[in-house]
Amino acid sequence: MKSSNGNGTIATRSDGPLSVQHVAFDANGNMPLSEQERQAMIEQLEHKFAEVMDILRIDRTSDPNSRETPRRLARMWVNELFIGRYTPPPPVTIFPNRREVNELIISKGIKVMSVCSHHWQPISGTCTIGYMPDKSIIGLSKLTRIVEWFSRRGQIQEEMGEQIADYLEELLRPRALGVIISAKHYCMIARGVEADHEHSDMVTSVMRGQLQHDANLRNEFLRLAIP
Ligand SMILES: [Zn+2]
Incomplete structure (x- = not known):
C-alpha cells in the first residue's frame, strides 16, 4: 500500500496489519494510522518513557508529580505534538474563482506550534500565506488547518514552509503563492544559545509562481504580510 507523506514523496508500507515499530x-512525513494503532503506540511509549525517567533517576512511584508522567507524555506526543504524522490531511473545500479575482489574498497570524526534529523542543510562531488565485480559491480557515497538519510533526522550519507551499500549489494551482513563517525555537532559547528572547525569531519565506518572478508583486506581498 502506498500513501503520500504530504511533501511530494511516496512512503511505502507492506500490506497486512501495520506493525508500528x-x-x-x-x-515530518505523514502516514495515517488507525485509532487502534495509535493506542498501541501510546502503550508502548508509556513503558519507554518510564524507562527514560528511571535512567534519569526520577522517582515516579512516590513523587506525586511524576507518577502519571509516562502516560501523559505518551499521549501528548502521539495525540498532539506528532498528530500530523498519523492523521490524513484535513478536509478542504475548494471554490471556483467566479469573480476572477487576480489580487493577492493574504491570511496573517496563522498559529504555528511545532517541534524541532533535532532537539524535540517547541517551535512557536506564526505563518502568513498569500496567494493570487487562478481558477480556485480556498476558505481561509482551511489554511489554518493545513498549517496545523504540517506543523504537528517533528519539523525543520525551512522544510515546513516548503511542504505547505507544495501542498497549496497542488491544491489550488495559484498564479502566485508565498509562505512566510516567523518562529521562536526553544532549543535555542532553552539551551541558552540565544539568550535574548526578542531576537531569537527565525524567518523563512517561500515564493512561488509570479511572486518568484515579479519584484513589484513580491514587495507588495511583503509590505502586506509583515506588520
Ligand atoms: Zn532544535
Missing part, C-alpha cells in the same frame, strides 16, 4: 518514515 517496524515502519519508519521522516519526522
Whole structure:
C-alpha cells in the first residue's frame, strides 16, 4: 500500500496489519494510522518513557508529580505534538474563482506550534500565506488547518514552509503563492544559545509562481504580510 507523506514523496508500507515499530518514515512525513494503532503506540511509549525517567533517576512511584508522567507524555506526543504524522490531511473545500479575482489574498497570524526534529523542543510562531488565485480559491480557515497538519510533526522550519507551499500549489494551482513563517525555537532559547528572547525569531519565506518572478508583486506581498 502506498500513501503520500504530504511533501511530494511516496512512503511505502507492506500490506497486512501495520506493525508500528517496524515502519519508519521522516519526522515530518505523514502516514495515517488507525485509532487502534495509535493506542498501541501510546502503550508502548508509556513503558519507554518510564524507562527514560528511571535512567534519569526520577522517582515516579512516590513523587506525586511524576507518577502519571509516562502516560501523559505518551499521549501528548502521539495525540498532539506528532498528530500530523498519523492523521490524513484535513478536509478542504475548494471554490471556483467566479469573480476572477487576480489580487493577492493574504491570511496573517496563522498559529504555528511545532517541534524541532533535532532537539524535540517547541517551535512557536506564526505563518502568513498569500496567494493570487487562478481558477480556485480556498476558505481561509482551511489554511489554518493545513498549517496545523504540517506543523504537528517533528519539523525543520525551512522544510515546513516548503511542504505547505507544495501542498497549496497542488491544491489550488495559484498564479502566485508565498509562505512566510516567523518562529521562536526553544532549543535555542532553552539551551541558552540565544539568550535574548526578542531576537531569537527565525524567518523563512517561500515564493512561488509570479511572486518568484515579479519584484513589484513580491514587495507588495511583503509590505502586506509583515506588520
Ligand atoms: Zn532544535
